[in-house]
Amino acid sequence: MSEEVKPESVSLYPLGTGSRRPRSCGPLPQGAQVMSHTAAAHSASLVFICVHREHYGFLETIAPHLEGKVLVDVSNNLKKDMYPEANATYLQRLIPGAAVVKGLHTLSAWALQNGLLAGKQVYLCGNSGEAKQAVAAMATKLGLTVLDRGSLSAARELEDYPLRLFPEWRLPLRVAVGLTAFFFFYLLIRDVVYSYVERGKDTSFKIMVSLANKVFSIVSLIMLSLCYLPGIIAAILQLYRGTKYSQFPDWLNSWMLCRKQMGLVALGFAFLHAIYTLIIPIRYTAKRNLISLVLKENKTTPFFFDNTKAWGTDSFYALGILGFFLYVLLGITSLPSVGGSLSWREFSFIQSKLGHLTLFICTAHGYIYGWKKFLLPSTYKWYTPPGYMLSLIVPSVVLVLKVLLLLPCVDHTLTRIRQGWERTRSREEIVEGKVIKF
Template sequence: MDNMSFGADSMDPIRVNGNANGVVGDGKRKPTVNSDKIVAVLGSGDYGRAISRRLVNSGYTVYIGSRDPNRGKIKTLVRQTGATLTGQEAALAVAKVVIVAVGRDHYDFLPMTHLRDKILIDVSNNTERRRGPHYRSNAEYLQGLVTEAKVVKGFNVLSAYALENGGLQGSKEVFLAGDHADAKMKVSDIVRSMGFHPVDWGSLQASRDIEDVPLKFMPSWKRPVAVVFGIFVFIWILALFSFQICRNLASGNWHERWKHLAMQNFNRVIAITAIWTLSFCYLPGLIAAYIQMWRGTKYSRFPKWLDDWLKMRKQLGLLMLGLASMHACISVAYLTPQMTSWVYEAPTKIQAEVIVGVNTTSTKSISIYNSEFNWRGELFLTMGAISTCLLVVLGVSSLPSVTATLSWREFTFIQSKLGWVALIAAASHDIFLAWHYMFLYWGCFRTLPIGPQYALYPPFIAVIMKIPLLLPPVDNYLQKIRRGYERNSQYEIRGSEGV
């Protein structure tokens, strides 16, 4: 790494005097360097240094071209990347591929004549979305400045932090756009060598959409958040009627129970929302299985609503994990024998003389609550703990960095088998908590179900749909379809053929 210093040396393709003819000062020809593995980076800022470090670690010889390569601070920072700091013209003289790591406002100050016939990789982003009949992306603007160059849009979806921290975003997709197929192929090779996955978005005009990608705010989360929020609001309204409005109507006292809105009602609602959301993670897969068996093939598309539902299961699962964690924290804070006496051992009642005046006493019955759980309370807490633990495992295993370390069989076991155990444990947690009321008590106007009852509706539907799929004949037929078998087809693919 000694030759990758601030400037040129006797082993550098760039001569000390700034020439690039491959001859050093004593007249001897220096060792040749593979020109396909040389990359020039224009810009010595954070992003320029970050991508240079990644390129050097990927086996490339990198020259960072700066307008002022003699600044001491920049020299120190560039030395840490393993690249060579030099002037812009000197860097461009030896590299066919150039990464333009400066903002659009600085394009006009680039050495345009030296950029001709080069492959220019534009990595810039916009600060806001730009639209209009005369709008051109940064990459299109650069192509207009240097018409003889081959501009390719790419790398703008990777942050400097991610590039500097090794494989933090390994296997991440890098979107490419350009009008020259050979240039995009060259850039694709560079992307792969850096440990990322290139995705061709088409012509350079597609760079407008690529530059908008970093400006999008959680696009895959908007619909799942809206769904979960809708469930929350629906259940909160039911809880309001059940625990406040209806009970106050029955008692005639409108000042009761309103103080419980902030904690007890909220805790009930997020618990029910969490178990509904967990059920909604598995219901679309069950519906898809029945559709595949009905059609006798896996090659026909699902309805759009089901396809969208399947795609947001990961987000639903992570939102559910957040709700379940919040429910566990709140429950630990206020779960007492006074609040949930039915899951504790029966209290001991005593008669005591209570002083009610100066010389007056009164005999009152006092309950001394028992802090030990009964059998139902212990099962209630155990099922809740098991469900929470499994939900954490499901959430962690869905992270890309963890998923990459799992085989397909391991991932399927965690997300499917353990997921169903978590759903059943969560439903059991609810059943053991409200066993005393589950089938003996009705809520609003003695007609509507109480919270623990309607919390079980989606899990119950999911379990009922799952049971037939566990039967060996049904399961074998479904697996055969998923391996490629098509009913009523002249080409019936059996076993693992055609997969």
């Protein structure tokens, strides 16, 4: 066991900084040296290029000094597709004698300096394996987790990464905004405009809480069912095609890929619905209603307690609470660190069994809300059905289809298909064998 100390392992920041103005540089970590570019390039084996792309030109002038070095391109662009080729590819073209590695551009210098990055994932790419290894070794020492994304042709993708703005959340958020807008205006007409036009009563104050609360609950339920619909469509498709070996259509694939986000947006709406509901009794309106109820009750003589109504409303609330509880549970298991520690069977148990149970309970919560009002003509204002009825359509369809898929004969066929069986294959071929090589 030798006592040799590798220079890189001595301290976290053994860096020297090459600058065009060696004396007027910004704050530097201890142990760093400011040198002229040429000196820096000469003495280092790993050179970090912290230059805006538009100034890469000047690097050509010191190209001979960069020969055989590892150049780490940490540049970022301000927009996607600003330039025809990736910055790192351009740099490699300018200095063909160096080994360019793209990466570490996703780190904030400030966070790095303050040791806030332990465990953060970073991506690297480059044509030279050795060069990538050198950069990876250094990054590992900084506590980063390095993922090799292959050759320099991946640089484009890597450079676009820090410019990403929730791509997988776009579809769910658009659906949410669309549904919210539709139901907001639908209920505005039914609840506010209708009573103003027909009865001359101004109930516009309802917009802030009552109406918002209805919209939140409706959108939440529909979006929850939209999490489980693509899985059911996929199962029907597999049953229809009789094989699992054909690709799903693109729209179905991208729908399936954002189920988690869809569910989390639904959870957000459920959370709002829960708090909006809990706030009800503090509201001025609720207090006034209670007082006017008491004043009315005071005139009619016998005080009456309706047992059935107590059962109905209590069941309604209990189902709502249980549904919300399971909802939150689903949300917690979709946290990366929790989901990552589950076995596949556990994950599928929670997301499929518990998920469908949640949908069932929340749908039942909606049905009890309707209860006796279903056939009351007075609820069909201007011949429109109330909002909660519309919200029950998709969940009901999803639940009915799910039950059909769970019928023993259907379930058996589906299980066989998912284990590799194909309807159109002859008997001998069923012995499925696949060998994948690298």
